[in-house]
Structure formats: structure tokens, C-alpha cells
Amino acid sequence: MKAMHKILLATGAGIGLALSVPALAEGPGWDDILNDAKTTDQVVSYGMGPWQQRFSPLEKINTQNVAKMVPAFAASLGGEKQRGQQSQPIVYDGTIYVTGSYSRVFAFDARTGEKQWEYNARLPDGIMPCCDVINRGVAIHGDKVIFATLDARLVALNRKTGKVIWNKVIGDYKAGYSATAAPLIVRNMVITGNSGGEFGIVGAVTARDVETGELIWERPVIEGHMGTLNGKDNGITGGAANKTWPGDTWKTGGGATWLGGTYDPGTNLVYFGTGNPAPWNSHLRPGDNLYTASTLAIDADTGVIKWHYQTTPNDGWDYDGVNEFIPFDGTFNGKPMKMGAKADRNGFFYVLDRTNGKLLNATPFVMQPNWASKIDIKTGRPVYNKDNRPGAPAGSEQGKTVFATPAFLGGKNWQPMAYSPDTEMFYIPSNDWGMDIWNEPIAYKKGAAYLGAGFTIKPLVDTHIGALRAVDPKTGEIKWEYKNNAPLWGGVLTTRGNLVFTGTPEGFLKAFDAKTGEELWKFQTGSGVIGSPVTWEQDGEQYVAVMSGWGGAVPLWGGEVAKTFKEISQGGSLWVFKLPK
Amino acid sequence: MDFARRGVLAGAAAAFGLLGPARPLIAAPLDKVRELGVLRVGLYNDNRPWSWEEGGRARGIDADLARAIAEALGVKADLAFFTADEDVSDDLRNVIWRGGLLGFRPCDLMMHAPFDMRFAAKEERVVFVAPYAREEFTAICSTQTKDCDMPPQRFVGKKVGAELDSIPDFYLMGSFGGILKSDVVHFPTGYEAAAAVQDGAVEMAVASRAEIEAALFDRPDLAARQRKSPLPMMMSDGWDIGMAVRDDSRSLGNAVEDIVAAMAEDGRLAALFARYGVTWQPAAATQVTA
Numbered sequence A: 001m002k003a004m005h006k007i008l009l010a011t012g013a014g015i016g017l018a019l020s021v022p023a024l025a026e027g028p029g030w031d032d033i034l035n036d037a038k039t040t041d042q043v044v045s046y047g048m049g050p051w052q053q054r055f056s057p058l059e060k061i062n063t064q065n066v067a068k069m070v071p072a073f074a075a076s077l078g079g080e081k082q083r084g085q086q087s088q089p090i091v092y093d094g095t096i097y098v099t100g101s102y103s104r105v106f107a108f109d110a111r112t113g114e115k116q117w118e119y120n121a122r123l124p125d126g127i128m129p130c131c132d133v134i135n136r137g138v139a140i141h142g143d144k145v146i147f148a149t150l151d152a153r154l155v156a157l158n159r160k161t162g163k164v165i166w167n168k169v170i171g172d173y174k175a176g177y178s179a180t181a182a183p184l185i186v187r188n189m190v191i192t193g194n195s196g197g198e199f200g201i202v203g204a205v206t207a208r209d210v211e212t213g214e215l216i217w218e219r220p221v222i223e224g225h226m227g228t229l230n231g232k233d234n235g236i237t238g239g240a241a242n243k244t245w246p247g248d249t250w251k252t253g254g255g256a257t258w259l260g261g262t263y264d265p266g267t268n269l270v271y272f273g274t275g276n277p278a279p280w281n282s283h284l285r286p287g288d289n290l291y292t293a294s295t296l297a298i299d300a301d302t303g304v305i306k307w308h309y310q311t312t313p314n315d316g317w318d319y320d321g322v323n324e325f326i327p328f329d330g331t332f333n334g335k336p337m338k339m340g341a342k343a344d345r346n347g348f349f350y351v352l353d354r355t356n357g358k359l360l361n362a363t364p365f366v367m368q369p370n371w372a373s374k375i376d377i378k379t380g381r382p383v384y385n386k387d388n389r390p391g392a393p394a395g396s397e398q399g400k401t402v403f404a405t406p407a408f409l410g411g412k413n414w415q416p417m418a419y420s421p422d423t424e425m426f427y428i429p430s431n432d433w434g435m436d437i438w439n440e441p442i443a444y445k446k447g448a449a450y451l452g453a454g455f456t457i458k459p460l461v462d463t464h465i466g467a468l469r470a471v472d473p474k475t476g477e478i479k480w481e482y483k484n485n486a487p488l489w490g491g492v493l494t495t496r497g498n499l500v501f502t503g504t505p506e507g508f509l510k511a512f513d514a515k516t517g518e519e520l521w522k523f524q525t526g527s528g529v530i531g532s533p534v535t536w537e538q539d540g541e542q543y544v545a546v547m548s549g550w551g552g553a554v555p556l557w558g559g560e561v562a563k564t565f566k567e568i569s570q571g572g573s574l575w576v577f578k579l580p581k
Numbered sequence B: 001m002d003f004a005r006r007g008v009l010a011g012a013a014a015a016f017g018l019l020g021p022a023r024p025l026i027a028a029p030l031d032k033v034r035e036l037g038v039l040r041v042g043l044y045n046d047n048r049p050w051s052w053e054e055g056g057r058a059r060g061i062d063a064d065l066a067r068a069i070a071e072a073l074g075v076k077a078d079l080a081f082f083t084a085d086e087d088v089s090d091d092l093r094n095v096i097w098r099g100g101l102l103g104f105r106p107c108d109l110m111m112h113a114p115f116d117m118r119f120a121a122k123e124e125r126v127v128f129v130a131p132y133a134r135e136e137f138t139a140i141c142s143t144q145t146k147d148c149d150m151p152p153q154r155f156v157g158k159k160v161g162a163e164l165d166s167i168p169d170f171y172l173m174g175s176f177g178g179i180l181k182s183d184v185v186h187f188p189t190g191y192e193a194a195a196a197v198q199d200g201a202v203e204m205a206v207a208s209r210a211e212i213e214a215a216l217f218d219r220p221d222l223a224a225r226q227r228k229s230p231l232p233m234m235m236s237d238g239w240d241i242g243m244a245v246r247d248d249s250r251s252l253g254n255a256v257e258d259i260v261a262a263m264a265e266d267g268r269l270a271a272l273f274a275r276y277g278v279t280w281q282p283a284a285a286t287q288v289t290a
Helices: A002-012 A017-024 A030-034 B012-019 B030-036 B061-073 B088-097 B167-174 B190-198 B209-218 B250-265 B268-274
Strands: A070-076 A090-092 A095-100 A104-109 A115-120 A139-141 A144-148 A153-158 A164-169 A184-186 A189-192 A204-209 A215-220 A226-229 A232-236 A261-264 A269-273 A294-299 A305-310 A326-332 A335-343 A348-353 A359-364 A372-375 A382-384 A402-404 A418-420 A425-431 A433-445 A448-459 A466-471 A478-484 A492-495 A499-503 A508-513 A519-524 A534-538 A541-548 A573-578 B038-044 B052-054 B057-059 B076-082 B109-114 B126-135 B137-142 B160-163 B184-187 B204-208 B224-226 B239-246
Touching: A030 A139, A090 A139, A090 A534, A095 A573, A104 A144, A139 A184, A184 A261, A261 A326, A335 A425, A348 A372, A359 A372, A418 A492, A425 A492, A425 A499, A433 B088, A448 B167, A466 A499, A492 A534, A499 A541, A508 A541, B030 B038, B030 B061, B030 B250, B038 B061, B038 B088, B061 B076, B061 B109, B061 B250, B061 B268, B076 B088, B088 B109, B088 B126, B088 B239, B109 B126, B126 B209, B126 B250, B137 B167, B137 B190, B137 B209, B160 B167, B160 B190, B167 B184, B167 B204, B184 B190, B190 B204, B190 B209, B190 B224, B204 B209, B209 B224, B239 B250, B250 B268
Parallel strands: B038 B076, B038 B109, B160 B184, B160 B204
Antiparallel strands: A070 A573, A090 A095, A095 A104, A104 A115, A139 A144, A144 A153, A153 A164, A184 A189, A189 A204, A204 A215, A215 A226, A226 A232, A261 A269, A269 A294, A294 A305, A326 A335, A335 A348, A348 A359, A372 A382, A402 A433, A418 A425, A425 A466, A433 A448, A466 A478, A492 A499, A499 A508, A508 A519, A534 A541, A541 A573, B052 B057, B109 B239, B126 B239, B137 B204, B137 B224
16 A cells, blocks of 8 residues: 555646635545545545555454444434435544535534534426436535535535535536436546436536636546547547447447546555447447446546446446446455455456456356356356346237346445455445346337336345355355345445444444454444445544435335335434444 | 347336336326317327427427417417337336426327227226327339339349338348348438438338338438338338327317318318328327227
């Protein structure tokens, strides 16, 4: 880690470090963010460090005493806007910053839970967000907290007052663009992806000046689109159009980068996952459809793609490839390696060489993914089960029903996994479900006849849908699993105290033994937990915080899955825990 | 796309019902509309020639028809534009029975809903009324095209246009062994695809009849022709267009149905369509005699 830090400073030297110096005095600077995984008295980045391993070296709370953990306080987000709360708290200088549903930001006193300020984005009533009105958290830098809004703006607030410092449109909400991810800070830049459920959008990653919000570089993720750096053309993504897309379909190819990215200081690469291709039906766009359903490694200074790895070429199941790519160091086949891992929507857990994107291993982390029989390690490509690809749009007949696993909500959806360098295991909040999918001739879109697709999501077994799994990245072996009735939709935290924390839709925050999976503690928060927990040390005590508030994409779908959460009430609270004195 | 399109899903309505806010402002049945003096009508954004905004004014067949209905009810029309969601089921939820998550108030009436018994059977929260027109897909071609009625695959190597993610798109991309796949140019709407033929950007476009007729009517000086024979292997043989009200607003639905029937009867409906260059074709559902 130390060597890595040095390299970073070298590459970052010319990138306006001097510019950001004045802000450092007023709050956390890049050094704080860079060292976030090692420092224990604050949480100043999404994922707790640039790698976003969600690992804390704290061990005051551990397997021996976690059973005694009690709430320190809870703080309500109030109002009538109690919907999905997917935020990860940020903790700095005695304040906890969280975002809430409907593009709100709150600052709470980290000792008492008293509200310091609240910011409500004024949202136009014409937005129709695809998947609930959630937000995943703020970035913090200097005197600012920065977050993205449902109407596709990036807003920087004074972290002490909640007053707007700058407010930039990053997409046209009328054209279907939105934003929900926590921004990523790299030196003096705030880096974001984009999102939107509508056809016609093209995924992109953009870097802006953290002080002003002005664009530094932009990298569209679909082959054929021109990137920019400092206002000038900076090369066409993929070199040229039409290499892996027919006709002009690349112009509206999809690939939204809606979940944000991670950063590796050693290689100076940001890793962003890309969404599924458009149009939905894969038969209309034969080819790999680059770079949809992929992980992209992008040079943080220039926005140039250094490598890509596509998890689902020519996706036909809606297996978004947005999942976080988490760098980690270790040995693989006896060799020390710089690696990264991703648990994909498509049900496979991928381990790559993070310097070049070469596949090292890929193994299923959910029950029986059937769209592909395996991932060929040599070619890096899936071996498709042709029978489990949904058919071409056929007109007036319904066509055959395909049962494909995982369901389109994914073996793992947005909820971030964690990695413990102590146990050398990834902790993956996964779901075991499949979908019936068929061509639906009786469909209408914008008032006109249309050929849609029909779905029903089904659990694979009656014992559970959710499963928190400990996976050994060297072998892909599942070391332990915790099964949960409802689908898991919250992030994971792991600590040197040999603990793994995650929430459940049933309302519990739970703690497990990181080595064995034994459940050691749980607490009922009053609504579903779909946020990401964090931990820090304050006044000599270790604290754990998580948001509670059921919602997100899962309740939008019904069928058998809905039975597992129909009694869950809505909410909107920050819960903070510690050991009794 | 974020979490994927919502398709046709068993139980989806029930799940939304659970989640939805406590029904802020309920779409009104007839007596309530009369009492308030306002009929709130939902219109699709960018759906020329049916409904679009121009210079701050609502234009189009659906906008004019909505105004005529409000006038006949003796109330003011409150025309509310909305953006089409992934399918009409989503639109019905956003516009009629729940409203938008971010404050879009439910409408009393939604124009341009499909009138299809099989589709209606799946939509428990709304009632479909007043089928007022029939639409179908056809084609427009350039005057340079020797034979406008030739099979579409003979346009191979020339640019052909369609609205993105529509049946014309699937038809041109997927039919005839996908031979036209590389020639398809995508547009945001069928009207724009038709206009592109007039502008010479593409040689042929597949769009709805109303979109093509309106494009030809709007710029008659630009030479282009409408296809006369049916499109071979077209996946849709046309559909009826009606309106939607909430399931507890049948009294309003009945009143609207009477007004539209009278307009069809005395020629006002055909005249209204003619203002936009569109030939009024009655809905098939109104042609069936019991």
C-alpha cells in the first residue's frame, strides 16, 4: 500500500494538486480519501477507500462482544418521502452525512444524532425514475459534499451549512437521464457515470473539477462515440463505429454506467461497469455490442480506455455489467498478483488481472446460472446455452417461454460486496432466482402496437432467495453462506474484528463471523435495510451506522417474490450502534 | 438501463398498490369534474400528429379532441403532457391510477390508450373507453423510388428509417432474414422518420399511417409518396386507439363515450383529423354490430 501511494503522488503531480490545496484546510483532502481504508476515525469515501473493499481495520467490536452491541441513536429523515434508503453514510469531523430518497442530503451530529441541516433538491414533477427514487450517498472533498440527483444534476453543498456551492446539469432528465450513484473523487476530480432507463441513451463516464463542476474529460462507453479531454476530441471509443453493432444501433446502444466506479491508485485506473445494450432484444443487434455489460479500466487523467472485459457479450437477458470491480492484492496460482473481482448480474464471479483485464478465474456464485454453462478461462468468453436465450420478436404469437437464471435483477444487483484482506474472502450479497421470459405480442408502447417481453421472476427454492456468500477468490469456492427469505439488497461491511455486517429487507442489521458465517447479532431497525453499513472510531469507541428504509427496485416486481416482502413497512432512518460502556 | 424494463408482470399492480403513496389527488368521476370545472387530460409528449407542444401550446389531434370533450362537458381542459414510459401499462400507472412518484398528478382522462380487449383484461385499475380511431403501420418512400410498393427487402443497400424501439424498427431490423439491418436509420419518432424521407436522408421509412399522412400534409412541397399496398409480413395488422379513465370513473367514461360518438356521427371527428392531414378511420371496435 505504501509503494502504491508513492506511485500515485508521482502520477498525480501535474494534475492540479496545487489547485485543491486551499480546500484542504477546510475539510478532507485527497490524502484523507486515499488513506480512507487505513484510517479509522472517519469514513470519507464511498466504499471506505479508493478500492472500495468496505473493510475496516477496527477490532474493538469483534466476534467476542458484538452480541452486546446496542443502538447509540437513530435519526429520522422525516417527511412523507419514506422510500428506499440505499445510502452509505460518510463520517467526518463529528458529522454523519447521508442521502435520502427523493434526492435529499442530511447532516447529523455523529455524537447525538441531532440534525445539523437538510438539503432537498427541487425535482421536476415530470421525471419518471425507472426504479424508485433512491440515492446511494455523497462524496466529500474539502468544504463540499457532492451528490447526484434524480433529475441528473451534480450538486456540491457546503458541508457545514448545506448551502449550494455549485450545481451542474450532467444529463437531460427529459431524455430519460437520471443519477443515483455516489460520486467518486480522484485527486481534484469528481467522477460520475450516468443512468437512464430509456432507449436512446449512451453510457458515459465523466470527470469534473471538484471545485467548479466544470467538465475535464468524458468517455462514452459505446463503440463509435468520441471522447473529450479539456474540451478537445480525445479519440473514438473502440476506435470506430460498427465493429460490433449493426447499422446505426451503436448511436443508441445503452450501456449506462449507473453504479459509479472504483479507483486503483497503483495503476491510476478508474474501473466502471457498463449496463446492458439497447434495444432489449439481442437478435436485433448481432455482435458483441461493445462496451456494454463490461468492466472498463479508464485512465484517470485522460479518460482513455486502457482495457475492457466484457462479461455478457450480446446480452439477451438484461445482465447489466455495472457491478463494482474491487481491486485486491494476493497470490494466484502461487504468484503475487494485482487483481480485481466482480460479482456480475449474470451470476458469475470474475477475478481479473487489474493491470490488463486478463481473466484469471470465473465461477458461479449463485445457484445454477443457466444462460451459460461456464466461462471459458482461455478465451474469457461465456459458453452460451443457446436454448436459454430469449427468442427474436416474432409478431402475433407469444413464442416459447424460456426459463433463465439468474433473473434480470441479477445474481447480485447494485448492493456492494466487501473484501477482507484478513480472511482473503469476498462477501457477496447475492440472490437465487430465475425468470420466465417470453415474447409478448399483446403489448403497447407510447399508445402504439409493440412487441414487448413478458417476465415473471421466481425463487429457485422455497427456503430462500437472498444468500450472503463468502467466496475465496483464488478458487471461487463458497466457504459459507447465510440464507435469507427475502432478496438481499443492501451492501456489506467487514472488519478486522472478524465480522461481516449486512442488512435484510426484513429490517435487521446482522453481524456474522467472517470465518464461519455464524450469525452473532441482529437488530430490528423498523423497516427494510438496503443501505451499506460503515464503521469508525470516535471518542475511543467503535461505531457502526446503517440506513433503514425499504424500497428500491425489488418491490416494483410482483409474482412469487413479492410474498417475501409484502409485510415490510416503509421507513427512513439512520441507525448508529456501539458497545455499551 | 437501470433495473430493466418492466414487462407484463403478474402481480405488479398489487405490488405497486402496496408501495404507492396515500393517493394524493384522485382522478375524478363525472360529477366531481363538473363541480371542479376542470377536466385534466394526459397527452403523450412528442407524439406528432397526435399530441405535441409547440410554442407553449398543446397541438395535435389528441389535444384538440381533449379540448372538444372538455367543452362538451362544459368545463375547462387542463392538458397535461407526460413522457412515455417503457410501455403503456407504466403510462396508465403514472397518468391514471397512481400518478408520478415526483408529484405528477393523476389525470381524469388519458388520450391515446390502446383499445384492445386482451390488453384491457390485464389492466384492472383502469377502464378503456371511446375508441376513436384505427391506426396501422405503412411506409413512405422517396419519389426516386421506382416502385413504392415493392417488398421492403428490395431497398437493401439504401437507407431506410424507423422510430427507435418500435414495431417498424423490429420489422426492418429483423424481417427478411435481417437483410436490411445495416441500412436502418433510427429516429426518435415515426413522424421524424417520415420527414427524413421528404428530406432525402432516407429513401423509405416505415411508420404509422397518421405519422406519414401528417408529414406529407405538413410539407406538401417536398415530394414523397405513401405506400399503397400492405407491408408483407408486418407484425401488426393495426390497432384501435381509445382513452382510459380510472376504474371508479365509469360515469366520466360514459359521458366521454357519448361525446365522441356524437362527434363521429356528425363528421366533427373526421374534420378534426383532417386539420392535421390525417384520414379518420373509425376504430374496428365501433364497426362491429352486436
